[in-house]
Amino acid sequence: MSVARTVEPLLRQSLGQDVPIRIRCWDGSTTGPATAPVQLTLRRRRALRHLLWSPDELGFARAFVAGDLTLEGDLLTGLEELQRVAAPGDGPGVQVTTATKLALARAAIRLGVVGPRPRPPAEEVRRLRGVRHSKSRDAQAVSHHYDIGNDFYRLVLGDTMTYSCAYWDRPDADLDAAQIAKCDLVARKLGLRPGMRVLDVGCGWGTFALHAARTYGVHVVGVTLAREQAAFARKRMADEGVADLVEIRVQDYRDVHDGPYDAIASVGMAEHVGAAMLSTYSADLFALLRPEGRLLNHAIARRPRADDDAPAPRRGLRASTSFVDRYVFPDGELETLATMVGAIEGAGFEVRDVESLREHYALTLRAWVANLESRWDEAVAVTSAGRARVWRLYMAGSVLAFESGRIGVNQVLAVRPASGGTSGMPRTRETLLARQVAAP
Known part of the structure; x- marks a missing residue:
């Protein structure tokens, strides 16, 4: 047979x-x-x-x-x-x-295929050392995902080098335009104005920091644990003539102590924090903001599930056998929107605006898949065939997850209230989203 x-x-x-x-x-x-x-x-x-x-x-x-x-x-x-x-x-x-x-x-x-367990492909993360979500282990996890070559990421992400959900505010927009639109949406929600001091947590390759400095004249401190990202972002700021406005650090968010900041952007970073550390994460960012300072937390969220009240070991087992945990985001954790908002409010923030961008992420991922598939041979040449397959499977699967509503992505805007409860926030959402005074 x-x-x-x-x-x-x-x-x-x-x-x-x-x-x-x-x-x-x-x-x-x-x-x-x-x-x-x-x-x-x-x-x-x-x-x-x-x-x-x-x-x-x-x-x-x-x-x-x-x-x-x-x-x-x-x-x-x-x-x-x-x-x-x-x-x-x-x-x-x-x-x-x-x-x-x-x-x-x-x-x-x-x-005739009976035999010992096959050795996992080289792209599968090896056992991480240390306590889950300790600083040293988080650095290992981030390095596994991000330090695989900036040339590969440019092929997938496009010229903006932005690794988070784009904002398709126009039906005819391309990926790069949609990514800049996302950066501007974040900047407007934060109410950026010339001279403000902004912290970009998980700054990636520096796209938001560059846009905020160049368009709004703010001073930005960007932190990342990925050394290749940081080197790329520093050179980018120098090449774009904003090195005097942007400082890029290889630094854990828990080691940032030079507040106060006028605004904090955290875009696509909270997924690496972990449920056990969300309260620490929120409290640390609260402490870094001045009164009436704003936080924009942009993060993927999962839908609630039946075992949410199960003991931690049972929930951890699900993560340990998942493709994403083994190949893409080791130690990454997606929490519900309610969990994220609860942690932010628990730290003392007042949540003022929540916006879902779920359909936007599906469009973004489709564009990334198209980029990878159209330049497949180049992608394999700058990384490996296995790594390219990881990304193709991960992104295609994520398209379906976002389109079906199994996961979403939300921007939560919060403010640190001043004494007496004043927020400094505009009274209408229309005013909130209006562009403030831009850099000259």
């Missing part, structure tokens, strides 16, 4: 009989309709070994990153179809049941 004929019943049992799927195996055998939306290729026996040892999203991801398993054609279409039938919470891959595991074992024996 051909390999495809042996594998097909297993996939049908795992994914369902109605899944339109075509399978091509390492021996050249195929099964299923040629026009099926899911075109699955098992390039090596090792793909089944990955699934045998980890019959969930992690096994699927390991086989994909290693190049042992591929989804041909449009990746988003294939993932969407697999996601439609996958077990809730498992993502692409086979359902984890006793019957599935036994069927995998029997198929593995027939196909």
Whole structure:
């Protein structure tokens, strides 16, 4: 019997009989309709070994990153179809049941793929040292994700080098214009004016800092734990002629003690903080602001789930077996909007405005996927084939997560009230979003 004929019943049992799927195996055998939306290729026996040892999203991801398993054609279409039938919470891959595991074992024996656990692809994070969300461990986690080469990030992110949700305020805007629009939206919500002192927490490659200094004439301190980001951002400020207005530091947010600041922007950084540290994070930023100073916290949020009240070890197990935790954001944690707002208010802030940009992130991710796919050979050349596959799978999966509403992204604007409760905030949202006095 051909390999495809042996594998097909297993996939049908795992994914369902109605899944339109075509399978091509390492021996050249195929099964299923040629026009099926899911075109699955098992390039090596090792793909089944990955699934045998980890019959969930992690096994699927390991086989994909290693190049042992591929989804041909449009990746988003294939993932969407697999996601439609996958077990809730498992993502692409086979359902984890006793019957599935036994069927995998029997198929593995027939196909001669039984063996020790395959070595994970090199792109999988190795064990991080230290206490979770300690300063040293956070630095390791950030380095794993961000210090993989600025050339690769430029291919994916575009010329703005902005790694967070863009703001598509015009239907005809391109990615770069939408990223600058996001920076300006943040600046307007913070009420930036010439001469103000601004802290950019998790400043990345410096796009917001550059925009705020050049457009609004403010002084910016940007902090990041990624050394490659910091080196790029410092050179960028010098090249753009704003080095006198922008200071870039390799520094943990917990080590910033030179307040007060007039405003703080935290864009795409709180996801690295962790639930246990959210109160510390919020309190530290509160202490750094002057009275009537504003905080703009822009962060991805997950939907509430049934096990939110479960003990921490159970919730931690879910993260430890996820593709994103192993390959993309080690130690990253997504919390609900209610949790984030609760931590910010608990520190003494008054929350004044909340805006969801969920659909904007789906558009942003689609643009990043298109960038990567259109310049695939260049991306592989500046990093590795495995790393490029990690990003392709991660971003395509994230598109579906944002479009389906399983996760979202929110901008929470808060203020540190002054004595007597004054906020200095405008009375209307229209005034809040109006551009203030710009730099001459």
